[in-house]
Amino acid sequence: MLATIRGFFSQRDVLEVETPLLCSAGVTDPSIEPFSVRKGQSVARARFLQTSPEYCMKRLLCAYPYPIYQITHAFRDGEVGARHNPEFTLLEWYRPGFDHHQLMDEVAELVQVCLGQRVVKQHRYRELFDAVLGVDPMRASAQQLQSLAHEHVDVSSMSGDKDVWLDLLMSHVIEPYLNDDHLHFVYDYPASQAALAQVTCRDGVWVAQRFELYVQGVELANGYLELADAQEQRDRFTADLALRSARDLPQHPPDEHLLQALQAGLPPCSGVALGLDRLLMVALGVTDVRDVLSFAWESS
Amino acid sequence: MATFSTNDFRSGLKVMLEGDPCSILDNEFVKPGKGQAFNRVKLRNLKTGRVWERTFKSGESLEGADVMDRTMEYLYSDGEFWHFMEPDTYEQYQADAAAVGDASQWLKEQDPCEVTLYNGAPLSVAPQNFVELEITQTDPGLKGDTASGGTKPATLSTGAVIKVPLFLSEGEVVRVDTRTGEYQGRASK
Numbered sequence: 001m002l003a004t005i006r007g008f009f010s011q012r013d014v015l016e017v018e019t020p021l022l023c024s025a026g027v028t029d030p031s032i033e034p035f036s037v038r039k040g041q042s043v044a045r046a047r048f049l050q051t052s053p054e055y056c057m058k059r060l061l062c063a064y065p066y067p068i069y070q071i072t073h074a075f076r077d078g079e080v081g082a083r084h085n086p087e088f089t090l091l092e093w094y095r096p097g098f099d100h101h102q103l104m105d106e107v108a109e110l111v112q113v114c115l116g117q118r119v120v121k122q123h124r125y126r127e128l129f130d131a132v133l134g135v136d137p138m139r140a141s142a143q144q145l146q147s148l149a150h151e152h153v154d155v156s157s158m159s160g161d162k163d164v165w166l167d168l169l170m171s172h173v174i175e176p177y178l179n180d181d182h183l184h185f186v187y188d189y190p191a192s193q194a195a196l197a198q199v200t201c202r203d204g205v206w207v208a209q210r211f212e213l214y215v216q217g218v219e220l221a222n223g224y225l226e227l228a229d230a231q232e233q234r235d236r237f238t239a240d241l242a243l244r245s246a247r248d249l250p251q252h253p254p255d256e257h258l259l260q261a262l263q264a265g266l267p268p269c270s271g272v273a274l275g276l277d278r279l280l281m282v283a284l285g286v287t288d289v290r291d292v293l294s295f296a297w298e299s300s
Numbered sequence: 301m302a303t304f305s306t307n308d309f310r311s312g313l314k315v316m317l318e319g320d321p322c323s324i325l326d327n328e329f330v331k332p333g334k335g336q337a338f339n340r341v342k343l344r345n346l347k348t349g350r351v352w353e354r355t356f357k358s359g360e361s362l363e364g365a366d367v368m369d370r371t372m373e374y375l376y377s378d379g380e381f382w383h384f385m386e387p388d389t390y391e392q393y394q395a396d397a398a399a400v401g402d403a404s405q406w407l408k409e410q411d412p413c414e415v416t417l418y419n420g421a422p423l424s425v426a427p428q429n430f431v432e433l434e435i436t437q438t439d440p441g442l443k444g445d446t447a448s449g450g451t452k453p454a455t456l457s458t459g460a461v462i463k464v465p466l467f468l469s470e471g472e473v474v475r476v477d478t479r480t481g482e483y484q485g486r487a488s489k
Binding site: 029031032078079080081082083084153154155156158160163164166167168170171172193195212219222273 | 307318328329330331332333334335336337338340352353354355356357358360
Protein backbone atom coordinates (compact mmCIF):
# COMPACT_ATOMS: atom_id res chain seq x y z
CA MET A 1 0.00 0.00 0.00
CA LEU A 2 2.86 2.39 0.81
CA ALA A 3 4.42 1.74 -2.61
CA THR A 4 1.05 2.34 -4.30
CA ILE A 5 0.65 5.66 -2.50
CA ARG A 6 4.18 6.79 -3.35
CA GLY A 7 3.56 5.87 -6.99
CA PHE A 8 0.31 7.85 -6.99
CA PHE A 9 2.02 11.03 -5.81
CA SER A 10 5.13 10.55 -7.93
CA GLN A 11 2.93 10.43 -11.06
CA ARG A 12 1.35 13.70 -10.00
CA ASP A 13 4.59 15.50 -9.21
CA VAL A 14 3.83 15.82 -5.53
CA LEU A 15 7.09 15.94 -3.60
CA GLU A 16 7.67 13.61 -0.66
CA VAL A 17 9.00 15.46 2.39
CA GLU A 18 10.02 14.70 5.95
CA THR A 19 9.58 16.98 8.95
CA PRO A 20 10.69 16.61 12.59
CA LEU A 21 8.68 14.48 15.01
CA LEU A 22 9.98 16.03 18.23
CA CYS A 23 9.28 19.76 18.15
CA SER A 24 9.40 22.70 20.54
CA ALA A 25 5.66 23.42 20.21
CA GLY A 26 2.69 21.14 20.90
CA VAL A 27 -0.81 21.23 19.51
CA THR A 28 -3.27 23.67 21.17
CA ASP A 29 -6.46 21.82 20.13
CA PRO A 30 -8.16 21.02 23.47
CA SER A 31 -9.33 17.59 22.28
CA ILE A 32 -5.86 16.38 21.24
CA GLU A 33 -3.10 15.79 23.78
CA PRO A 34 0.54 15.50 22.73
CA PHE A 35 3.15 13.40 24.53
CA SER A 36 5.92 15.54 25.90
CA VAL A 37 9.58 14.68 26.33
CA ARG A 38 11.08 16.43 29.32
CA LYS A 39 14.42 14.77 29.94
CA GLY A 40 17.56 14.56 27.88
CA GLN A 41 20.80 16.46 27.41
CA SER A 42 19.41 18.31 24.38
CA VAL A 43 16.09 19.13 26.00
CA ALA A 44 16.22 22.52 27.69
CA ARG A 45 12.44 22.99 27.52
CA ALA A 46 9.82 20.28 27.09
CA ARG A 47 9.49 19.02 23.52
CA PHE A 48 6.42 17.48 21.98
CA LEU A 49 5.93 14.44 19.79
CA GLN A 50 3.89 15.74 16.87
CA THR A 51 0.19 14.90 16.81
CA SER A 52 0.27 15.56 13.05
CA PRO A 53 2.94 17.02 10.72
CA GLU A 54 0.63 19.94 9.91
CA TYR A 55 2.55 22.84 11.47
CA CYS A 56 5.89 21.87 9.95
CA MET A 57 4.44 21.10 6.53
CA LYS A 58 2.75 24.51 6.45
CA ARG A 59 6.08 26.13 7.30
CA LEU A 60 7.56 24.34 4.29
CA LEU A 61 4.69 25.59 2.11
CA CYS A 62 5.31 29.16 3.21
CA ALA A 63 8.90 28.81 2.03
CA TYR A 64 8.25 26.66 -1.08
CA PRO A 65 4.70 26.82 -2.49
CA TYR A 66 4.92 23.35 -4.00
CA PRO A 67 2.58 20.32 -3.65
CA ILE A 68 4.03 18.10 -0.90
CA TYR A 69 3.12 14.89 0.90
CA GLN A 70 4.45 13.00 3.86
CA ILE A 71 3.99 9.54 5.31
CA THR A 72 4.86 9.74 8.98
CA HIS A 73 4.09 8.48 12.43
CA ALA A 74 2.02 10.75 14.66
CA PHE A 75 1.39 10.49 18.40
CA ARG A 76 -1.68 11.27 20.52
CA ASP A 77 -1.77 10.63 24.22
CA GLY A 78 -4.72 8.74 25.70
CA GLU A 79 -6.12 7.42 22.44
CA VAL A 80 -6.28 3.64 22.72
CA GLY A 81 -9.06 1.51 21.32
CA ALA A 82 -10.27 -0.62 18.45
CA ARG A 83 -9.68 2.26 16.04
CA HIS A 84 -6.97 4.15 17.92
CA ASN A 85 -3.36 3.57 18.75
CA PRO A 86 -1.39 6.36 20.47
CA GLU A 87 1.29 6.00 17.77
CA PHE A 88 -0.17 5.75 14.30
CA THR A 89 0.66 6.37 10.64
CA LEU A 90 -0.59 9.44 8.82
CA LEU A 91 -0.49 10.36 5.19
CA GLU A 92 -0.73 14.12 4.95
CA TRP A 93 -0.60 16.19 1.79
CA TYR A 94 -1.02 19.79 0.64
CA ARG A 95 -2.11 21.17 -2.69
CA PRO A 96 -1.40 24.85 -3.39
CA GLY A 97 -4.09 26.23 -5.68
CA PHE A 98 -6.65 23.52 -4.79
CA ASP A 99 -9.83 24.27 -2.91
CA HIS A 100 -11.15 21.56 -0.60
CA HIS A 101 -13.55 20.22 -3.25
CA GLN A 102 -10.69 19.58 -5.67
CA LEU A 103 -8.80 17.94 -2.83
CA MET A 104 -11.80 15.73 -1.97
CA ASP A 105 -11.74 14.51 -5.59
CA GLU A 106 -8.05 13.67 -5.29
CA VAL A 107 -8.62 11.88 -1.95
CA ALA A 108 -11.33 9.81 -3.62
CA GLU A 109 -8.95 8.88 -6.45
CA LEU A 110 -6.17 7.87 -4.07
CA VAL A 111 -8.45 5.84 -1.82
CA GLN A 112 -9.88 4.01 -4.83
CA VAL A 113 -6.38 3.16 -6.01
CA CYS A 114 -5.95 1.46 -2.61
CA LEU A 115 -9.44 -0.03 -2.13
CA GLY A 116 -10.68 -0.48 -5.68
CA GLN A 117 -13.62 1.19 -7.40
CA ARG A 118 -16.18 2.63 -4.98
CA VAL A 119 -19.22 4.86 -5.21
CA VAL A 120 -18.37 8.40 -4.04
CA LYS A 121 -20.99 10.37 -2.15
CA GLN A 122 -20.81 13.89 -0.81
CA HIS A 123 -22.94 15.20 2.03
CA ARG A 124 -23.21 18.61 3.58
CA TYR A 125 -22.94 18.24 7.35
CA ARG A 126 -26.20 20.11 7.69
CA GLU A 127 -28.09 17.94 5.18
CA LEU A 128 -26.76 14.76 6.75
CA PHE A 129 -28.10 15.71 10.18
CA ASP A 130 -31.40 16.63 8.61
CA ALA A 131 -31.64 13.31 6.73
CA VAL A 132 -30.61 11.05 9.63
CA LEU A 133 -31.91 12.94 12.65
CA GLY A 134 -34.34 15.48 11.25
CA VAL A 135 -32.57 18.37 12.93
CA ASP A 136 -30.78 21.47 11.71
CA PRO A 137 -27.41 21.26 13.48
CA MET A 138 -26.60 24.88 12.69
CA ARG A 139 -29.69 26.42 14.24
CA ALA A 140 -30.63 23.89 16.94
CA SER A 141 -29.84 24.90 20.51
CA ALA A 142 -27.55 22.87 22.77
CA GLN A 143 -30.71 21.97 24.73
CA GLN A 144 -32.48 20.54 21.64
CA LEU A 145 -29.42 18.54 20.65
CA GLN A 146 -29.07 17.24 24.19
CA SER A 147 -32.63 15.87 24.23
CA LEU A 148 -32.08 14.36 20.79
CA ALA A 149 -28.89 12.71 22.05
CA HIS A 150 -30.85 11.31 25.01
CA GLU A 151 -33.32 9.69 22.59
CA HIS A 152 -30.57 7.80 20.78
CA VAL A 153 -27.80 7.19 23.31
CA ASP A 154 -27.77 6.33 27.02
CA VAL A 155 -25.70 9.23 28.33
CA SER A 156 -27.27 9.74 31.79
CA SER A 157 -26.16 13.01 33.27
CA MET A 158 -23.55 14.04 30.72
CA SER A 159 -23.21 17.76 30.35
CA GLY A 160 -21.60 19.79 27.61
CA ASP A 161 -21.78 22.59 25.10
CA LYS A 162 -23.35 22.37 21.69
CA ASP A 163 -20.26 20.85 20.07
CA VAL A 164 -20.21 18.00 22.58
CA TRP A 165 -23.75 17.03 21.56
CA LEU A 166 -22.93 17.40 17.87
CA ASP A 167 -19.84 15.20 18.30
CA LEU A 168 -21.90 12.65 20.24
CA LEU A 169 -24.61 12.47 17.58
CA MET A 170 -22.01 12.37 14.81
CA SER A 171 -20.00 9.55 16.34
CA HIS A 172 -22.87 7.50 17.79
CA VAL A 173 -25.69 7.94 15.27
CA ILE A 174 -24.43 9.31 11.97
CA GLU A 175 -21.11 7.45 11.68
CA PRO A 176 -22.81 4.04 11.94
CA TYR A 177 -25.23 5.25 9.25
CA LEU A 178 -22.29 5.76 6.85
CA ASN A 179 -21.59 2.09 7.19
CA ASP A 180 -21.61 0.87 3.59
CA ASP A 181 -18.81 0.48 1.04
CA HIS A 182 -19.22 3.95 -0.45
CA LEU A 183 -16.78 6.77 0.10
CA HIS A 184 -18.81 9.28 2.12
CA PHE A 185 -17.43 12.80 2.19
CA VAL A 186 -18.98 15.11 4.77
CA TYR A 187 -18.24 18.82 4.34
CA ASP A 188 -19.29 22.28 5.48
CA TYR A 189 -18.85 21.61 9.19
CA PRO A 190 -20.16 24.07 11.80
CA ALA A 191 -17.82 27.05 12.11
CA SER A 192 -17.25 26.13 15.78
CA GLN A 193 -15.51 22.95 14.52
CA ALA A 194 -13.28 24.68 11.98
CA ALA A 195 -9.96 23.78 13.66
CA LEU A 196 -7.50 25.08 11.03
CA ALA A 197 -9.96 25.53 8.16
CA GLN A 198 -11.27 28.75 6.65
CA VAL A 199 -14.86 29.66 7.45
CA THR A 200 -17.39 31.11 5.07
CA CYS A 201 -21.04 32.06 5.12
CA ARG A 202 -23.36 29.60 3.39
CA ASP A 203 -27.18 29.93 3.33
CA GLY A 204 -27.04 32.38 6.17
CA VAL A 205 -24.84 30.31 8.52
CA TRP A 206 -21.09 30.21 9.08
CA VAL A 207 -19.52 26.94 7.97
CA ALA A 208 -15.98 25.59 8.11
CA GLN A 209 -14.47 24.67 4.75
CA ARG A 210 -13.47 21.34 6.13
CA PHE A 211 -14.28 17.78 5.11
CA GLU A 212 -14.08 14.29 6.52
CA LEU A 213 -14.11 10.96 4.73
CA TYR A 214 -16.00 7.96 6.12
CA VAL A 215 -15.89 4.45 4.70
CA GLN A 216 -17.69 1.52 6.32
CA GLY A 217 -18.44 3.69 9.33
CA VAL A 218 -14.74 4.45 9.83
CA GLU A 219 -13.43 8.00 9.74
CA LEU A 220 -10.45 7.93 7.36
CA ALA A 221 -9.48 11.51 6.55
CA ASN A 222 -9.89 15.12 7.57
CA GLY A 223 -9.14 18.00 5.22
CA TYR A 224 -9.26 21.78 5.11
CA LEU A 225 -9.20 24.73 2.88
CA GLU A 226 -6.31 25.99 4.94
CA LEU A 227 -6.52 29.05 7.09
CA ALA A 228 -3.72 31.41 5.98
CA ASP A 229 -4.41 34.50 8.07
CA ALA A 230 -1.72 34.74 10.76
CA GLN A 231 -3.79 36.95 13.05
CA GLU A 232 -6.85 34.69 12.86
CA GLN A 233 -4.58 31.68 13.51
CA ARG A 234 -3.19 33.42 16.59
CA ASP A 235 -6.74 34.17 17.79
CA ARG A 236 -7.73 30.52 17.38
CA PHE A 237 -4.65 29.37 19.32
CA THR A 238 -5.58 31.82 22.07
CA ALA A 239 -9.19 30.56 22.11
CA ASP A 240 -7.93 26.95 22.27
CA LEU A 241 -5.70 27.80 25.22
CA ALA A 242 -8.60 29.52 27.02
CA LEU A 243 -10.67 26.35 26.56
CA ARG A 244 -7.74 24.25 27.80
CA SER A 245 -7.49 26.39 30.86
CA ALA A 246 -11.27 26.15 31.49
CA ARG A 247 -11.05 22.35 31.23
CA ASP A 248 -7.96 22.15 33.43
CA LEU A 249 -5.83 20.79 30.60
CA PRO A 250 -2.10 21.40 30.13
CA GLN A 251 -1.22 24.67 28.38
CA HIS A 252 0.99 24.38 25.32
CA PRO A 253 2.44 27.64 24.02
CA PRO A 254 1.36 28.41 20.44
CA ASP A 255 3.82 27.52 17.69
CA GLU A 256 5.55 30.85 17.04
CA HIS A 257 7.49 29.34 14.13
CA LEU A 258 4.21 28.59 12.38
CA LEU A 259 2.77 32.02 13.14
CA GLN A 260 5.89 33.70 11.78
CA ALA A 261 5.74 31.61 8.62
CA LEU A 262 2.05 32.45 8.12
CA GLN A 263 2.98 36.11 8.52
CA ALA A 264 5.36 35.69 5.60
CA GLY A 265 2.50 34.13 3.64
CA LEU A 266 0.95 30.69 3.13
CA PRO A 267 -0.07 30.11 -0.50
CA PRO A 268 -3.82 29.48 -0.94
CA CYS A 269 -4.00 25.71 -0.49
CA SER A 270 -5.92 22.73 0.80
CA GLY A 271 -4.51 19.95 2.91
CA VAL A 272 -5.67 16.60 4.21
CA ALA A 273 -4.56 13.96 6.71
CA LEU A 274 -5.48 10.34 6.09
CA GLY A 275 -5.03 7.56 8.65
CA LEU A 276 -3.13 4.78 6.92
CA ASP A 277 -3.69 2.18 9.64
CA ARG A 278 -7.42 2.66 9.20
CA LEU A 279 -7.17 2.59 5.41
CA LEU A 280 -5.41 -0.75 5.75
CA MET A 281 -8.15 -1.93 8.16
CA VAL A 282 -10.81 -1.14 5.56
CA ALA A 283 -8.74 -2.68 2.75
CA LEU A 284 -8.34 -5.92 4.73
CA GLY A 285 -11.83 -5.89 6.21
CA VAL A 286 -10.69 -6.02 9.84
CA THR A 287 -12.32 -4.07 12.67
CA ASP A 288 -9.49 -3.76 15.17
CA VAL A 289 -6.50 -1.57 14.49
CA ARG A 290 -4.28 -4.00 16.42
CA ASP A 291 -4.70 -6.41 13.52
CA VAL A 292 -2.84 -4.06 11.16
CA LEU A 293 -0.05 -2.93 13.50
CA SER A 294 3.26 -4.77 13.71
CA PHE A 295 3.27 -4.19 17.47
CA ALA A 296 0.30 -2.47 19.11
CA TRP A 297 0.63 -0.10 22.06
CA GLU A 298 0.45 -2.85 24.68
CA SER A 299 3.40 -4.71 23.16
CA SER A 300 5.48 -1.93 21.63
CA MET B 301 -13.69 3.76 47.80
CA ALA B 302 -11.43 4.92 45.02
CA THR B 303 -12.82 6.54 41.89
CA PHE B 304 -11.95 5.32 38.43
CA SER B 305 -11.71 7.40 35.26
CA THR B 306 -12.87 6.07 31.88
CA ASN B 307 -9.19 5.41 31.08
CA ASP B 308 -9.11 2.90 33.94
CA PHE B 309 -12.27 1.06 32.87
CA ARG B 310 -11.26 -2.53 32.23
CA SER B 311 -13.38 -5.59 31.84
CA GLY B 312 -14.19 -6.88 35.33
CA LEU B 313 -13.77 -3.55 37.15
CA LYS B 314 -16.61 -2.99 39.65
CA VAL B 315 -18.08 0.50 39.82
CA MET B 316 -21.18 2.23 41.18
CA LEU B 317 -23.73 3.51 38.67
CA GLU B 318 -27.00 5.09 39.79
CA GLY B 319 -26.60 3.55 43.22
CA ASP B 320 -26.10 -0.02 41.99
CA PRO B 321 -22.88 -2.01 41.79
CA CYS B 322 -21.93 -2.84 38.20
CA SER B 323 -19.24 -4.85 36.52
CA ILE B 324 -17.64 -3.41 33.39
CA LEU B 325 -17.90 -5.77 30.43
CA ASP B 326 -16.51 -3.66 27.62
CA ASN B 327 -15.10 -0.17 27.12
CA GLU B 328 -14.87 1.25 23.62
CA PHE B 329 -12.98 4.47 22.93
CA VAL B 330 -14.87 6.62 20.40
CA LYS B 331 -13.40 9.85 19.12
CA PRO B 332 -14.00 11.98 16.10
CA GLY B 333 -10.69 13.21 14.61
CA LYS B 334 -11.44 16.70 15.83
CA GLY B 335 -13.60 17.00 18.89
CA GLN B 336 -14.86 15.39 22.05
CA ALA B 337 -13.72 11.86 22.93
CA PHE B 338 -16.23 9.42 24.41
CA ASN B 339 -16.16 6.00 26.00
CA ARG B 340 -19.01 3.68 25.11
CA VAL B 341 -19.16 1.34 28.08
CA LYS B 342 -21.05 -1.91 28.58
CA LEU B 343 -21.80 -2.70 32.21
CA ARG B 344 -23.70 -5.44 33.95
CA ASN B 345 -25.82 -4.32 36.86
CA LEU B 346 -24.82 -6.89 39.48
CA LYS B 347 -28.13 -6.56 41.31
CA THR B 348 -30.49 -7.05 38.38
CA GLY B 349 -28.17 -8.75 35.88
CA ARG B 350 -29.29 -6.21 33.30
CA VAL B 351 -26.68 -5.05 30.79
CA TRP B 352 -26.38 -1.31 30.23
CA GLU B 353 -24.66 0.41 27.37
CA ARG B 354 -23.79 3.90 28.45
CA THR B 355 -21.64 6.63 26.93
CA PHE B 356 -19.35 8.82 29.01
CA LYS B 357 -17.16 11.73 28.07
CA SER B 358 -13.56 10.50 28.21
CA GLY B 359 -12.06 11.40 31.55
CA GLU B 360 -15.34 11.21 33.51
CA SER B 361 -15.10 8.99 36.54
CA LEU B 362 -17.21 6.61 38.62
CA GLU B 363 -16.86 5.51 42.20
CA GLY B 364 -15.53 2.01 42.72
CA ALA B 365 -17.93 -0.59 44.17
CA ASP B 366 -17.03 -2.66 47.22
CA VAL B 367 -17.59 -5.92 45.41
CA MET B 368 -15.56 -9.11 45.85
CA ASP B 369 -15.85 -12.57 44.35
CA ARG B 370 -15.16 -15.38 46.85
CA THR B 371 -15.13 -19.11 46.47
CA MET B 372 -17.25 -20.51 49.32
CA GLU B 373 -18.73 -23.81 50.37
CA TYR B 374 -22.51 -24.16 50.19
CA LEU B 375 -23.78 -25.43 53.54
CA TYR B 376 -27.57 -25.70 53.52
CA SER B 377 -30.84 -23.88 52.95
CA ASP B 378 -33.31 -23.21 55.73
CA GLY B 379 -36.10 -22.45 53.30
CA GLU B 380 -35.68 -18.70 53.50
CA PHE B 381 -31.91 -18.29 53.29
CA TRP B 382 -29.05 -20.18 51.72
CA HIS B 383 -25.97 -20.45 53.90
CA PHE B 384 -22.37 -20.35 52.70
CA MET B 385 -19.00 -20.59 54.43
CA GLU B 386 -15.55 -19.23 53.64
CA PRO B 387 -13.33 -22.32 53.81
CA ASP B 388 -10.33 -20.39 55.17
CA THR B 389 -11.96 -18.38 57.94
CA TYR B 390 -15.10 -20.52 58.53
CA GLU B 391 -17.00 -17.23 58.35
CA GLN B 392 -20.61 -17.83 57.34
CA TYR B 393 -22.86 -15.77 55.07
CA GLN B 394 -26.57 -16.03 54.38
CA ALA B 395 -28.00 -15.16 50.99
CA ASP B 396 -31.65 -14.52 50.18
CA ALA B 397 -33.58 -15.81 47.17
CA ALA B 398 -32.88 -12.66 45.17
CA ALA B 399 -29.13 -13.20 45.52
CA VAL B 400 -29.20 -16.94 44.89
CA GLY B 401 -31.63 -16.75 41.97
CA ASP B 402 -31.45 -19.59 39.48
CA ALA B 403 -28.25 -20.88 41.07
CA SER B 404 -30.40 -22.62 43.74
CA GLN B 405 -31.23 -25.49 41.40
CA TRP B 406 -27.55 -26.42 41.08
CA LEU B 407 -26.41 -26.05 44.70
CA LYS B 408 -25.43 -29.30 46.38
CA GLU B 409 -24.34 -29.25 49.98
CA GLN B 410 -20.56 -29.01 50.45
CA ASP B 411 -20.01 -28.01 46.81
CA PRO B 412 -17.84 -24.96 46.18
CA CYS B 413 -19.45 -21.99 44.45
CA GLU B 414 -18.70 -18.38 43.64
CA VAL B 415 -20.32 -15.84 45.99
CA THR B 416 -20.16 -12.14 45.08
CA LEU B 417 -20.10 -9.93 48.17
CA TYR B 418 -21.28 -6.33 48.00
CA ASN B 419 -20.52 -4.24 51.08
CA GLY B 420 -19.84 -7.54 52.82
CA ALA B 421 -23.20 -9.22 52.02
CA PRO B 422 -23.94 -11.79 49.30
CA LEU B 423 -25.16 -10.08 46.16
CA SER B 424 -25.17 -13.04 43.80
CA VAL B 425 -24.20 -16.69 43.73
CA ALA B 426 -22.82 -18.62 40.78
CA PRO B 427 -22.54 -22.41 40.78
CA GLN B 428 -19.52 -24.19 39.30
CA ASN B 429 -19.69 -24.57 35.53
CA PHE B 430 -20.10 -28.32 35.94
CA VAL B 431 -21.86 -30.09 38.80
CA GLU B 432 -22.50 -33.76 39.49
CA LEU B 433 -25.99 -34.56 40.78
CA GLU B 434 -28.02 -37.68 41.44
CA ILE B 435 -31.18 -38.47 39.49
CA THR B 436 -34.04 -38.70 42.00
CA GLN B 437 -36.91 -39.26 39.60
CA THR B 438 -37.17 -40.38 35.99
CA ASP B 439 -39.00 -42.94 33.87
CA PRO B 440 -37.43 -46.43 34.05
CA GLY B 441 -34.25 -46.78 32.03
CA LEU B 442 -34.24 -48.63 28.73
CA LYS B 443 -31.28 -50.94 29.27
CA GLY B 444 -28.79 -50.97 26.47
CA ASP B 445 -30.44 -48.17 24.53
CA THR B 446 -27.35 -46.05 24.09
CA ALA B 447 -27.75 -45.44 20.39
CA SER B 448 -31.24 -44.14 19.69
CA GLY B 449 -30.44 -40.59 20.82
CA GLY B 450 -33.81 -40.12 22.49
CA THR B 451 -34.16 -38.17 25.74
CA LYS B 452 -36.50 -38.00 28.72
CA PRO B 453 -36.91 -35.55 31.60
CA ALA B 454 -35.15 -36.34 34.88
CA THR B 455 -35.42 -34.60 38.24
CA LEU B 456 -32.12 -34.18 40.09
CA SER B 457 -31.45 -34.11 43.84
CA THR B 458 -31.45 -30.32 43.87
CA GLY B 459 -34.84 -30.12 42.14
CA ALA B 460 -33.50 -29.18 38.72
CA VAL B 461 -35.16 -30.91 35.78
CA ILE B 462 -32.95 -31.71 32.79
CA LYS B 463 -33.11 -33.89 29.69
CA VAL B 464 -31.14 -37.12 29.92
CA PRO B 465 -30.64 -40.09 27.56
CA LEU B 466 -33.21 -42.91 27.79
CA PHE B 467 -30.81 -45.49 29.28
CA LEU B 468 -30.31 -43.65 32.58
CA SER B 469 -32.25 -44.58 35.70
CA GLU B 470 -32.90 -43.22 39.19
CA GLY B 471 -29.94 -43.20 41.56
CA GLU B 472 -27.38 -42.59 38.86
CA VAL B 473 -25.17 -39.50 39.06
CA VAL B 474 -24.91 -37.22 36.05
CA ARG B 475 -22.66 -34.35 35.10
CA VAL B 476 -24.45 -31.13 34.07
CA ASP B 477 -23.28 -27.86 32.53
CA THR B 478 -24.95 -25.28 34.79
CA ARG B 479 -24.63 -22.50 32.19
CA THR B 480 -26.85 -24.32 29.70
CA GLY B 481 -28.57 -26.91 31.92
CA GLU B 482 -27.39 -29.62 29.54
CA TYR B 483 -26.51 -33.20 30.38
CA GLN B 484 -22.80 -33.89 29.84
CA GLY B 485 -22.44 -37.53 30.74
CA ARG B 486 -22.55 -40.08 33.52
CA ALA B 487 -20.32 -39.27 36.47
CA SER B 488 -18.04 -41.91 37.89
CA LYS B 489 -19.22 -42.46 41.43
